[in-house]
Amino acid sequence: MLPFVVVFLGVFALISIYISRRLITHLHLGDQVKHYLRLFLVLNYLGIFGYMLARYFSDMPNWLYFLLSLPIGVLFLLFCTAVIYDLFRVGMLGIPMEPQRREFFKKGLDIGALGVAFGVSAKATYNARIVELEEVSVKIQNLAKPYTVAQLSDIHIGGLINESFMKDIVNRVNVLKPDLVVITGDLVDVKLSQAQKALEALGGLQSTYGTCFIVGNHEYFHGIEEIMAHVKMLGIRVLENENLYIGKAGEGFNLAGVYDVFGYRIGHHQPDLARALRGIDPDSPTVLLAHQPRFVEEADGKADLILSGHTHGGQLYPFKALVKLQQPYVNGLHRHSERTQIYVNKGTGFWGPPMRLGASSEITYITLTEG
Numbered sequence: 001m002l003p004f005v006v007v008f009l010g011v012f013a014l015i016s017i018y019i020s021r022r023l024i025t026h027l028h029l030g031d032q033v034k035h036y037l038r039l040f041l042v043l044n045y046l047g048i049f050g051y052m053l054a055r056y057f058s059d060m061p062n063w064l065y066f067l068l069s070l071p072i073g074v075l076f077l078l079f080c081t082a083v084i085y086d087l088f089r090v091g092m093l094g095i096p097m098e099p100q101r102r103e104f105f106k107k108g109l110d111i112g113a114l115g116v117a118f119g120v121s122a123k124a125t126y127n128a129r130i131v132e133l134e135e136v137s138v139k140i141q142n143l144a145k146p147y148t149v150a151q152l153s154d155i156h157i158g159g160l161i162n163e164s165f166m167k168d169i170v171n172r173v174n175v176l177k178p179d180l181v182v183i184t185g186d187l188v189d190v191k192l193s194q195a196q197k198a199l200e201a202l203g204g205l206q207s208t209y210g211t212c213f214i215v216g217n218h219e220y221f222h223g224i225e226e227i228m229a230h231v232k233m234l235g236i237r238v239l240e241n242e243n244l245y246i247g248k249a250g251e252g253f254n255l256a257g258v259y260d261v262f263g264y265r266i267g268h269h270q271p272d273l274a275r276a277l278r279g280i281d282p283d284s285p286t287v288l289l290a291h292q293p294r295f296v297e298e299a300d301g302k303a304d305l306i307l308s309g310h311t312h313g314g315q316l317y318p319f320k321a322l323v324k325l326q327q328p329y330v331n332g333l334h335r336h337s338e339r340t341q342i343y344v345n346k347g348t349g350f351w352g353p354p355m356r357l358g359a360s361s362e363i364t365y366i367t368l369t370e371g
Helices: 004-023 032-054 062-093 097-128 164-178 193-205 217-221 224-235 260-264 293-299 319-326
Strands: 131-140 147-154 179-184 210-212 244-247 253-257 286-289 304-310 332-335 341-344 361-370
Touching: 004 062, 032 062, 062 210, 097 253, 131 164, 131 341, 147 164, 164 193, 164 361, 179 304, 193 224, 210 253, 217 224, 217 260, 260 304, 293 341
Parallel strands: 131 361, 147 179, 179 210, 253 286, 286 304, 304 341
Antiparallel strands: 147 361, 244 253, 332 341
């Protein structure tokens, strides 16, 4: 944990310095105003440090946790603004124009940069409060009858994702009256003792064939065995490289689930697809729960539909490009090969800053039909 914290804080320190030198320094503002902007950067950086402490070392009121959660997102959006501002500012230097006209355009650029940075931050914070319903229809060969599946993913219980949030999500899922509910990882993002009240709400999920859960990479950070044991106590089926049959014999589908690929990295609770598919009905289609979309490469041709999460859809839009470097799909439904399709949920909650930009939180309502 210590090396991660050092690198994490070091990166944000460098970003703060860049914003100060490449944005604030060049603004047509008085020295006192620039001083206050730099003071804001310092306080914002201290807020990031406070957020790290809040997540791992103490309990605190929600209002304070909210304030400490914002600085990471604010700094990232300021950094994006600074980069774009820097490109435009340097580009303007190469365009011949009269000094007065140059100063006019420069002031417009300055005002626009600050307005966009803080306006987008406010909009992103507002967006995080909204969980949209995504309705998707997926055609699957050899499916005897339609089924409906409600998918939740990347809820990240802890801090602002609390008991009240979970009760609202459960009520919205129950209104859908799905045949099956699946939770595709990263359910808990704090110690189990801090998540128990919020987890209890999941016991109220209602569907024809129950609720199934697989772990994501974040469960490994907070006691994977304890979390799985508690989820089982709520009456939720945890799929640990195993499968079950959904529906009446000959009319349903195989539902399999694997551990997250993070298990490969740490050497325990590793995904085992062969074991997960052992004993399945070969005449029925197979739906596979795998937290990270990149598992599609290993499962290609062995499942008809893979349900994943992990990416948050990028959460803050510029991150989407970075996510694409690691994952083959970021959000939505994709046909990976002749047999295998994959749906990537953008996350029902959020991680880190309570911000969403270009990637809304979602509850997915999937209708499986015969292809």
